[in-house]
Amino acid sequence: MLQLYFFPMACSLASRIALTEAGIEANYHLAHIWTKKVVDDGSDFHDVSPKGAVPVLVLENGERLTESAAVLQYIADLKPEAGLAPQSGDPDRYRLQEWLSFIGAEIHKAFLFPTFWYKDDGSLAKPRARIAQTLSVPAAHLADREFLVGNRFTVADAHLTWALLLLRPAGVDIAQWQSLRSYLERMQARPAVKEAIATEMALRKTVAA
Numbered sequence: 001m002l003q004l005y006f007f008p009m010a011c012s013l014a015s016r017i018a019l020t021e022a023g024i025e026a027n028y029h030l031a032h033i034w035t036k037k038v039v040d041d042g043s044d045f046h047d048v049s050p051k052g053a054v055p056v057l058v059l060e061n062g063e064r065l066t067e068s069a070a071v072l073q074y075i076a077d078l079k080p081e082a083g084l085a086p087q088s089g090d091p092d093r094y095r096l097q098e099w100l101s102f103i104g105a106e107i108h109k110a111f112l113f114p115t116f117w118y119k120d121d122g123s124l125a126k127p128r129a130r131i132a133q134t135l136s137v138p139a140a141h142l143a144d145r146e147f148l149v150g151n152r153f154t155v156a157d158a159h160l161t162w163a164l165l166l167l168r169p170a171g172v173d174i175a176q177w178q179s180l181r182s183y184l185e186r187m188q189a190r191p192a193v194k195e196a197i198a199t200e201m202a203l204r205k206t207v208a209a
């Protein structure tokens with residue numbers, strides 16, 4: 001069975017959403033991203049992945065896959081009938097990759113990551129100034145669309161849903177973009193998304209920040 005190393009409400013939430021949407025069973029291991037301990041057995045998370053970051057997906061053959069963009073596409077390709085990614089060769093597959101890169105680099109690493117990991121001693125002023133411009137891109141795209149790619153939920157939506165959820169604790173009120181606000185409401189109304197978030201919110205209370 002697949003195994004997912006995750007931390008509650010971290011970017012690995014998108015992988016849990018994808019697995020839940022696809023109805024793929026997996027074993028979940030909580031890896032503490034600050035202490036770098038695997039909570040199950042206290043082992044060193046660096047032994048699972050030298051990156052020390054979630055998500056890590058352990059495949060059926062024991063190989064370990066990291067990086068949300070790769071993990072999410074892998075999950076989608078395990079269950080093509082779930083439609084979580086356009087098929088390889090479909091031009092929309094590149095649109096999916098375009099969004100996964102944008103969310104991972106421009107929203108996650110350029111803004112959410114420094115906001116949660118570094119003290120706000122003034123050094124975050126530039127990322128904070130830029131995030132509104134960054135978010136105006138998906139806001140405009142979603143003004144007349146239900147989903148990021150095509151006309152169905154894909155792993156890009158799982159990734160953006162996670163990022164939008166984290167913006168509030170990072171001090172950004174997405175209500176200023178009506179399209180993002182209603183998109184997030186729509187995504188959160190999906191049973192699989194609801195289930196994944198509820199599971200991780202409950203676990204989040206059990207781990208010290």
Ligand SMILES: N[C@@H](CCC(=O)N[C@@H](CS)C(=O)NCC(=O)O)C(=O)O
Nearest residue numbers: 010011033052053054055067068104
């Ligand atoms: N590029 C990676 C970033 C993964 C990442 O930064 N994960 C965070 C949680 S959201 C983490 O585990 N950070 C721990 C660390 O960087 O030490 C991806 O997209 O999966």
